[in-house]
Amino acid sequence: MTQLLKISLPDGSVREVPRGSTPADVAAAIGAGLAKAALAARVNGELRDLNRPLEGDARLELVTSRDEADALELVRHDYAHVLAEAVQNLFPGTQITFGPATEDGFYYDFAPAPDRGPFTEEDLPAIEEEMRRIIGRDEPLVREVWEREALIRWFDEQGERFKAEWAAELPEGEELTVYRSGAWLDLCRGPHLASTGKLDPQAFKLTRVSGAYWRGDQKNAMLSRIYGTGWLNKKQLDAHLLRLEEAAKRDHRKLGREMDLFHLQEEAHGSVFWHPNGYTIWRELEAYMRRRMDAGGYREIKTPQLMDVRQWEASGHWGKYAQNMFAVPDIVPDVDAEAGVASPRVAPDADWMAIKPMNCPAHVLVFKQGITSYRDLPIRLGEMGCCHRNEPHGALHGLMRVRQFTQDDAHIFCTEGQVVEEVRRFVELADAVYRDFGFTYAIKLALRPEQRFGSDADWDKAEGELRDALRALGVEWEELPGEGAFYAPKLEWHLTDAIGRTWQVGTIQSDRVLPARLDATYVGEDGSRHRPVMLHRAIFGSYERFIGILIEHYAGRLPLWLAPVQAVVATIVSDADDYATQVAAQLRAAGLRTETDLRNEKINYKVREHSLAKVPHLLVVGKREAEEGTVALRTLGEPQQRVLPLADAVAMLMAGALPPDLGSRSVDR
Secondary structure, three states, X not given: OOOEEEXXXXXXXXXXXXXXXXXXXXXXXXXXXXXXXXXXXXXXXXXXXOOOOOOOOEEEEEEOOOOHHHHHHHHHHHHHHHHHHHHHHHOOOOEEOOOOEOOOOEEEEEEOOOOOOOOOHHHHHHHHHHHHHHHHOOOEEEEEEEOHXXXXXXXXXXXXXXXXXXXXXXXXXXXXXXXXXXXXXXXXXXXXXXXXXXXXXXXXXXXXXXXXXXXHOOOOOEEEEXXXXXXXXXXXXXXXXXXXXXXXXXXXXXXXXXXXXXXXXXXXXXXXXXXXXXXXXXXXXXXXXXXXXXXXXXXXXXXXXXXXXXXXHHXXXXXXXXXXXXXXXXXXXXXXXXXXXXXXXXXXXXXXXXXXXOOHXXXXXXXXXXXXXXXXXXXXXXXXXXXXXXXXXXXXXXOOEOOEXXXXXXXXXXXXXXXXXXXXXXXXXXXXXXXXXXXXXXXEEEOOOOOOOOOHHHHHHHXXXXXXXXXXXXXXXXXXXXXXXXXXXXXXXXXXXXXXXXXXXXEEEEEOHXXXXXXXXXXXXXXXEEOOEEXXXXXXXXXXXXXXXXXXXXXXXXXXXXXXXXXXXXXXXXXXXXXXXXXXXXXXXXXXXXXXXXXXXXXXHHHHHHHHOOOOEEEEEOHHHHHHOXXXXXXXXXXXXXXXXXXXXHHHHHHHOOOHHHXXXXXXX
16 A cells, blocks of 8 residues: 655645655646746755655645745756856866856856866857757756765766865765756756756846856866856846946946046055045045934044954954954064164064954953943943955955955943843934935844854843844844854844845944953942943944945935035136136035036036036036026036026035935934
8 A cells, every 4th residue: 555645735735645756746736837837845944856756744835936035046056057067068178166056146167178278258158058058958957866986986987076076075974966967967965946948048148257266265276167147037137137237337446436536456455545535425424423423422432453462362353353364473673783774573472463353352441441330331432443354355346345444333331231222222323324325224133153152041132132122113124043243143234225236234233252251341239240241333334335335326426415526616618717716615615515617628528527427516607607696507417407696506505415414304312
């Protein structure tokens, strides 16, 4: 008698199927439409192939294109495998390595045959065409379990030394699976779609080629990485390509050049050279944040760039971040008496100093000066703190990923009973700031990672306090298991920009570890010593990255109060030069950052040039305007100009140039 398995479905029903049945069989039994739409299945929560047999009673959820996150993960994984097969078909002798799905597509790393160089973007059209041919062949993707030695031997015989190396290092006892598409196969855990024909041949595009080291180690062989983007249908692909086109127009590096904001160069990898225009934006943001922090009860401090490595060892950062820190021995001069020249020398017992990658330990040291009473708490210490992290060269990206950066950093030292209220206050402050810049956002709670400091009881308490603060405000949030810092859970603010991209920016972390490691205490009401809770918090995150995000969010058309040049007075004829100078003087006297353009150029040329530089307002003057005391006001992005009396134009621009916290909306206190 055939043993039947009990399969529980999401609607609460239970179906009995013969042992050896697959999720595809269950889908077919429910209906032909579902059988056609099904892409994969979740069996007891695990994503699996549609044709993998069920081993026992199970909870079954069938995955279709409506389950977009799972569906995209599947198709992108499949596109990566099809890419690998296509490359090996076209370029015999190429070795395959790995090819995962990514946030918006996929990539695969290849070791080209010795007789050809790395792949280039000129190779991509032919590879795309071969991929479409493989998809059109509708080849089943078949999962096979192999014995370890047989699989290693097979890869060795095929000349696939990278795959053989990886298979040999997988843990003993781990099931080794391959996926076969006709005669072609690849080592892979899966899952995959039932066949290549489930992919839309018009819903992918190969985008670029780069170099990548085998296993990410620069000591290993250099590979060719081919990137692609993959979607469920052509409509999604077209929408993504349109977003990429818009993102390219908004690229902060391109706009930074056009607006003369900053530059980067090899002599200072990962550090920004701010030009006057760019530093004006920085100063306005810094002044804005200082006003917000002053109103919020923060006291600003300044701490050293260099601290003894022993301090970082005590805090725990040296063990976690040493590879990302810049450390130097304490140098002493070695004087050559005859030559009278001093040269640096490292003393045998020299102390090692590290440039700070973060401000937290230094703020604890400030807190520890003197005796602190519970009556003094909470203490909110803020710093526009410059930090350095030794990011890999390949990870550096304009203002978004740098080695030197400045944070709008602050640490709140409080009692356990004050934590929820302090977090609540911060959530309100962050909301006010992000609304001032026109951002919407989602809040996410990153929970304890596997490797962490502190007791489970402390983690339970800290995570609970963050939840309680959000509940008190009626705020929704998403939880991220395992993504907290090694010392604390944290709330993260994920901003959505004008074209739908998200950026993780602000954070607040509830830390009981660092105060204990650095022996921070206060005198409680009972007269004994107690540990404060330390809340690490930032809103911008770093000025560099936040400015980059703002440039892209606004496509360079920054709000008037942030624009480095707020107005340009441009002449039509040289007879109006004196009047233009008077207009500019009145605008400057009103506090507006104003320049004049008195060049002997046509006005249309001047308009185009200042529009490219994203100047918000252009005041055009000629003989008529000079005689009548008016200006022709052209506002960036508006098709028509307005002729206004000079006094009216100055008043209007003055009102628009007020920062939002000093304008019609009040400062949150």
